[in-house]
Amino acid sequence: MAAPVLSHVKCADCPIRHRAVCARCNADELDELDTVKYYRSYEAGQPIVWSGDQMDFVGSVVSGVATLTQTMEDGRTQMVGLLLPSDFVGRPGRDAAAYNVVATNTVMMCCFRKKPFEELMARTPHIAHRLLEMTLDELDAAREWMLVLGRKTAREKIASLLSIIARRDASLNNGPLGRVEFELPLTREAMADYLGLTLETVSRQVSALKKDGLIALEGKRHIIVPDMSRLMDEAGDDSDGGYLV
Amino acid sequence: MAAPVLSHVKCADCPIRHRAVCARCNADELDELDTVKYYRSYEAGQPIVWSGDQMDFVGSVVSGVATLTQTMEDGRTQMVGLLLPSDFVGRPGRDAAAYNVVATNTVMMCCFRKKPFEELMARTPHIAHRLLEMTLDELDAAREWMLVLGRKTAREKIASLLSIIARRDASLNNGPLGRVEFELPLTREAMADYLGLTLETVSRQVSALKKDGLIALEGKRHIIVPDMSRLMDEAGDDSDGGYLV
DNA sequence: AATTCCAATTGATCTGGGTCAATGACCTGG
DNA sequence: CCAGGTCATTGACCCAGATCAATTGGAATT
Structure with missing residues (x-):
């Protein structure tokens, strides 16, 4: 049941180029990311993280699609995000996941262990900056979706x-x-x-x-x-x- | 009609303490913020920024309440956020506003000119970090609201x-x-x-x-x-x- | 005190989308 | 080949909330 850890592929050779995180990294930073990186795959229907769980990694979707959902006690559920290839998962600075993340088909994730990633981020302003930009994009998407849902x-x-x-x-x-x-x-x-x-x-x-x-x-x-x-x-x-x- | 620029109050003496931005700033950073800061007030119903406008400042709400809304061509409108005292307005790194921001009653804003603020941010990692945290909070709020709207x-x-x-x-x-x-x-x-x-x-x-x-x-x-x-x-x-x- | 406002309430009616239920269209495994 | 399972479609009916319309209640103006 547990998803297999795959391999240590060099960031520069990653199937996706981490639009998200290290598109602008120089070689040193890429090497540093490589030391804390691993691949992981999930099958259709398999949970990637569950709301409230400790989350010890962040990462990008390499292939496949995952959903971000919220559920009420009585079972009503609302999807709050859709994760497509190159999208980023996880929130640096937060330990517990806020939503359920579930693979809708076979999903390949490129993960970074959270602690070293955060340390790297603290030392590397442009990664923090890029992350802020990505979060603002997500916020815009969420707000656009509020219009869809409400009106x-x-x-x-x-x-x-x-x-x-x-x-x-x-x-x-x-x-x-x-x-x-x-x-x-x-x-x-x-x-x-x-x-x-x-x-x-x-x-x-x-x-x-x-x-x-x-x-x-x-x-x-x-x-x-x-x-x-x-x-x-x-x-x-x-x-x-x-x-x- | 134009809103009056008020005064140059020291950040440390600010009516709100910028929970948002400089709660953890040291004295030097506070002084630096003070040089690019001004206060501005808006009356009930007055637009603070209009979607698509160039936005040359960021800032915090000191008092009053403003709304963040999106509108379709046919007039259907959806509020996507509510700005209460101590909330932050504006997005470093983006030049155009994405939403209409309107004062619902008399609103006092503490503003920073955007360019210097961004420069300060680039030099001051913990401000960037704090901003990321705030944006993540907003994202959580937006997603929680998606559940409200949808279900x-x-x-x-x-x-x-x-x-x-x-x-x-x-x-x-x-x-x-x-x-x-x-x-x-x-x-x-x-x-x-x-x-x-x-x-x-x-x-x-x-x-x-x-x-x-x-x-x-x-x-x-x-x-x-x-x-x-x-x-x-x-x-x-x-x-x-x-x-x- | 009468006259405008404008926000808010309340009523009467209509309808988009929910609910419940049956059926179809593929799969996969025996 | 059929049995059982999952996902999707379609139909019949219903109801929460929209729409249209009239009324109330302050606060401001004259």
Whole structure:
């Protein structure tokens, strides 16, 4: 059950380049990070950390998708973040996790032991600075999502979610807008938890968007967006943004 | 109409002690902050910054209450944060404001010109560190609010808002829980914008809480909570937290 | 004291999305 | 090939909260 520790890959050779943390590191710092770094993988459905747990590492998602959720005693749950490749997990200076982090498919994490990472951070201003920038991005994403949760209709919510994932996906592959195609990394239930809806409503609205030609499905999870700008209109989105936690 | 620049008060003599920024500064840093600092006041309803504007300062709220809101083209608006005394405004490293900041009553801000503040920050690791901590607090608050917006009923939403304000207020004045009494700094409409409801629903639910003896009103805005723990139960709140952006 | 405001309350009605329940569409393992 | 499981779709009905509209209650103005 326990996830395997993988290997000690040099930071410079890391599959992702740590956009997050050390994109601007010089060689010495990279070497130093390498000494406290390890890889770890999690299977679909496996918890990465549980709310309240001691968290002894920070790190980046290398591949796969994980969710950040909050739960009430009666079981109502709300997703508060979605972790895609290159996203950062963990909060330097905090010991206990505030949320449940769960892998939705096979997730590979590149982790740093927390203590040495914090020490490094204290000595290396630009890492602290980069971390502040990342946290501000997350804060913007969270606040943008507050607008979605508080004021958008079910249809707009779905369109917003699809836009955000498509845009994020597209920025890695193709260039501009137009036609986008991607694999949905979430079940209908996970989508519902992100959007503050029920899974039935999600299903109905996805069907409606399909009927209206705004999206096409291949199987249950493969989404084709013929025209991104039309979908973004549907989302009622002014923001050109496109953060995603 | 333009807000008056007030005076150059020594940071050490500041009405609030900048819990935010320089609580741990030594004398030299305090002096340095003083050279780039000024006070400014805003009247009720006056915008402090407008989304997209160039923002040439950062600062703390000294007194009064301001709101942080986001608006869609069709006018739907969502409050994404509430700024109470000692809260920090502005984002080092970003030039444009992302939200509208509006004073709800007379607000006094203690401002630092942004450029010198950033330079100071670059030279002073613990200020950067403190800022990261504050941003993480805000992120937690935003995510807690996502649960409120996405999954709570109207009654729970009102109870959550009142709890959060009461708790924040109480932490300044009295000590523990029990009976709390405070002035509501928001109109019903502002409450609705915070909670993703209409003002009519807010009004009805406030009346319902009053009828059920969970709160008492004196006038429209003065709230008496006879028993905080009962109100918090009503909010369905597991978190002992009590952040508020 | 009469007249405007404007915030807030309250009532009547409507509806988007929740709830409950049945069905379909794939998988995977025996 | 079928049995059982998971995920998704679809239908029928209901209700919390939105919408539309009228009224109240202060505080400020004349």
